[in-house]
Amino acid sequence: MWLLGACSNDRSAVQALNQSLDAPTMEQFDAVISYSDSGVVTMRLEAGHLTKEEGEQGGQLFDQGVKVTLLNNDGTIRGGILASTIRQIGESETWVLSGDVHMTHHSGRALMTDSLTWHRDAARITSQSALRLIDGDEEIRGIGLESREDLSQYTIFAVSGELNNPMENTKE
Numbered sequence: 127m128w129l130l131g132a133c134s135n136d137r138s139a140v141q142a143l144n145q146s147l148d149a150p151t152m153e154q155f156d157a158v159i160s161y162s163d164s165g166v167v168t169m170r171l172e173a174g175h176l177t178k179e180e181g182e183q184g185g186q187l188f189d190q191g192v193k194v195t196l197l198n199n200d201g202t203i204r205g206g207i208l209a210s211t212i213r214q215i216g217e218s219e220t221w222v223l224s225g226d227v228h229m230t231h232h233s234g235r236a237l238m239t240d241s242l243t244w245h246r247d248a249a250r251i252t253s254q255s256a257l258r259l260i261d262g263d264e265e266i267r268g269i270g271l272e273s274r275e276d277l278s279q280y281t282i283f284a285v286s287g288e289l290n291n292p293m294e295n296t297k298e
Contacts, residue, residue, distance in 0.1 A: 152178040157188070170195045173212075186214040192223075205231040205276065207244075219247035235277040236260045242271070249275040257282070 157176040161169040174190025194207040210225025221244040229237040229251070239257035244250075253271040259282060260266075270283035 151180050152176075166199050167201070168197055168199075170197065171212075183216075185216050185218075188212040188214075203232060205229070220245055229277070231277050233276070233278070234260075234262060237271075237273075237277060239271075244275070246275075251275055 154176045155174065157171075157173045159171045159173075159176075160167045161171070171188065172193045173188035174192075175188070177187045177189075179185065179187075189211045192207075192209045192212050194209075194212075195203060196205040196207070198204045206229075207223065208226070208228040209223040211223070213222045213224075214220070215222065222241070223244060224241040227237075227239050227242055229242075237251075237257060237259050239253050240255045242251050242253035242255070242257075245252070251271070251273050254269070256267070256269050257271055258265060258267050259271075259277070259280065261277075266282055266285060268282035268285045271280060273280035
């Protein structure tokens with residue numbers, strides 16, 4: 127009985143095995159994720175597609191249509207977000223939303239823009255894009271925004287739009 131072994135030291139074959147694939151470490155379709163704080167669900171996220179990548183430039187990418195429902199401690203809805211894509215930067219609480227972003231609050235305020243950054247840990251949003259903010263019967267347009275997450279206090283830059291002057295509606 128003969129046993130014969132052999133190995134190859136072909137450099138191209140070894141290099142092909144050592145090449146890392148540019149692929150996510152996790153991928154999921156039709157993802158539904160609940161986020162909680164002290165056992166209370168505070169946010170529900172639905173995305174057509176989710177990928178996670180490791181490393182400094184990694185993070186999570188939610189795409190193919192994203193819907194976020196923001197909840198109060200008692201489970202009632204306090205607001206919502208629609209976007210084409212949301213990218214979580216690394217392990218941080220900074221999320222970049224893009225593609226037909228609509229943010230609403232139960233107070234009736236609504237923000238529409240192409241892109242914004244949501245600083246979840248500070249409960250603030252910023253944008254450098256053109257935007258529309260609807261607050262009651264007022265519509266404010268501008269380019270750039272700094273705001274609380276609930277849109278209760280905001281600064282809009284390069285403002286235009288139609289604002290109602292309460293002094294015009296008073297009778298003399």
